Amino acid sequence: MGRKFKLLVEHARQIVQVCAGGERVLCGDSMKSLAVLEGEGGEGGGSGGYSVLVDRDGIIADIGKSDEIAAKYNREDIDNIIDATGKCVIPGLVDAHTHAVWAGDRVHEFAMKLAGASYMDVHRMGGGIHFTVKYTRAANEDTLLSLLLNRMRQMSQSGTTLVECKSGYGLDLENEVKMLRVIEEARKVVPMEISSTYCGAHAVPKEKTSAQATQDILDRQIPHIVSLVKAGQLQVDNIDVFCEKGVFDVVQSRAILQAGRDAGMQINFHGEELNRLHSAEMGAELGALAISHLEEVSPEGISAMARAGTVAVALPTTAYMLRLRPPPVRDMIEGGVAVALGSDFNPNAHCLAMPVVMNLACVVLHMSMPEALAASTINAAHALGQSAMHGSLERGKWGNLVLLGAPT
Numbered sequence: 001m002g003r004k005f006k007l008l009v010e011h012a013r014q015i016v017q018v019c020a021g022g023e024r025v026l027c028g029d030s031m032k033s034l035a036v037l038e039g040e041g042g043e044g045g046g047s048g049g050y051s052v053l054v055d056r057d058g059i060i061a062d063i064g065k066s067d068e069i070a071a072k073y074n075r076e077d078i079d080n081i082i083d084a085t086g087k088c089v090i091p092g093l094v095d096a097h098t099h100a101v102w103a104g105d106r107v108h109e110f111a112m113k114l115a116g117a118s119y120m121d122v123h124r125m126g127g128g129i130h131f132t133v134k135y136t137r138a139a140n141e142d143t144l145l146s147l148l149l150n151r152m153r154q155m156s157q158s159g160t161t162l163v164e165c166k167s168g169y170g171l172d173l174e175n176e177v178k179m180l181r182v183i184e185e186a187r188k189v190v191p192m193e194i195s196s197t198y199c200g201a202h203a204v205p206k207e208k209t210s211a212q213a214t215q216d217i218l219d220r221q222i223p224h225i226v227s228l229v230k231a232g233q234l235q236v237d238n239i240d241v242f243c244e245k246g247v248f249d250v251v252q253s254r255a256i257l258q259a260g261r262d263a264g265m266q267i268n269f270h271g272e273e274l275n276r277l278h279s280a281e282m283g284a285e286l287g288a289l290a291i292s293h294l295e296e297v298s299p300e301g302i303s304a305m306a307r308a309g310t311v312a313v314a315l316p317t318t319a320y321m322l323r324l325r326p327p328p329v330r331d332m333i334e335g336g337v338a339v340a341l342g343s344d345f346n347p348n349a350h351c352l353a354m355p356v357v358m359n360l361a362c363v364v365l366h367m368s369m370p371e372a373l374a375a376s377t378i379n380a381a382h383a384l385g386q387s388a389m390h391g392s393l394e395r396g397k398w399g400n401l402v403l404l405g406a407p408t
């Protein structure tokens with residue numbers, strides 16, 4: 001018989017729970033005041049700081065003052081004990097938007113952009129997503145998996161414990177399914193949880209018009225993916241579209257998102273990035289769980305998202321990389337929209353570390369540090385429909401902990 005508990009992290013100077021009342025998402029002012037257990041040297045701390053105990057299944061069994069936890073449980077029943085004296089514990093970070101499965105290097109495009117080309121200039125010249133599609137189609141599953149695992153290892157080293165991961169560089173049935181299979185294989189081996197997203201409408205493939213691509217997605221791709229899900233071969237959590245001028249318009253995007261939703265996927269898409277198409281209003285009307293980018297969102301779009309409870313996934317690496325006007329995150333928070341963060345790791349934006357994203361969110365998007373942490377934990381988990389088990393340190397949730405070599 002094994003011991004009852006897997007892990008005790010004890011004597012922490014501070015445990016940042018993020019929230020402590022079972023909240024699934026934080027909006028407005030509640031993003032500013034997070035639940036924090038302050039140990040020695042802080043307000044209300046008892047001697048010995050705070051501890052968190054994780055059971056055999058990886059679930060948080062208890063959290064509280066170290067002396068009280070020590071009195072309640074027998075040390076013999078615990079596999080691993082970590083002394084966190086002087087240190088801070090935060091929840092595992094959640095990366096709500098990544099394109100981590102791909103082959104091919106686009107560093108030459110960085111040079112083009114530095115010389116003045118815009119993201120869409122490069123895309124129209126046949127580069128950008130098209131360039132990555134060419135190399136991803138040519139790569140086999142083993143190659144893509146090893147590239148993905150290397151990236152995920154680096155994400156994990158930076159504290160990510162739940163990550164959204166998209167297809168979208170296949171753009172035809174065979175290669176989209178190949179990408180989703182690679183994500184499925186990664187699920188079995190990475191020490192992180194993955195939320196997988198079918199993004200067959202990431203760009204219009206060179207061999208089709210946008211109308212033909214939409215039809216192919218509706219008639220062939222979604223039904224086939226649904227059959228693989230039903231057969232237990234794939235798990236697909238979200239449906240995504242790049243709704244943008246020159247890619248998929250609002251009508252086409254709506255049809256694809258609705259079909260995905262009818263097939264059981266959560267709506268989570270790219271909207272209002274480079275042009276204001278009012279896709280935020282469309283997404284809110286469909287009950288989208290989340291919309292990413294939103295650099296060009298209108299005040300009406302913000303109100304519609306707040307009313308619908310749609311999460312805004314802000315991607316500060318993209319605004320920085322592409323020198324875009326940053327999304328109006330302050331207006332969104334003040335307008336009652338829950339804001340989450342994602343790395344948007346992709347061949348155009350090489351960032352695997354949520355702490356860097358949080359730093360950019362503060363500097364570029366004018367978020368406060370507590371807001372950036374809420375956006376990278378509970379709100380990012382909510383954007384993936386996973387905040388019941390991820391995103392805060394509370395009894396009954398996954399014991400995904402990041403131990404910081406810092407007191408606060």
Ligand SMILES: N=CN[C@@H](CCC(=O)O)C(=O)O
Pocket residue numbers: 099128129132242270273318344346347348
């Ligand atoms: N905007 C669309 N998709 C990605 C970029 C993908 C790429 O350039 O390969 C994004 O979210 O930034």
Ligand SMILES: [Zn+2]
Pocket residue numbers: 097098099270344
């Ligand atoms: Zn993206």
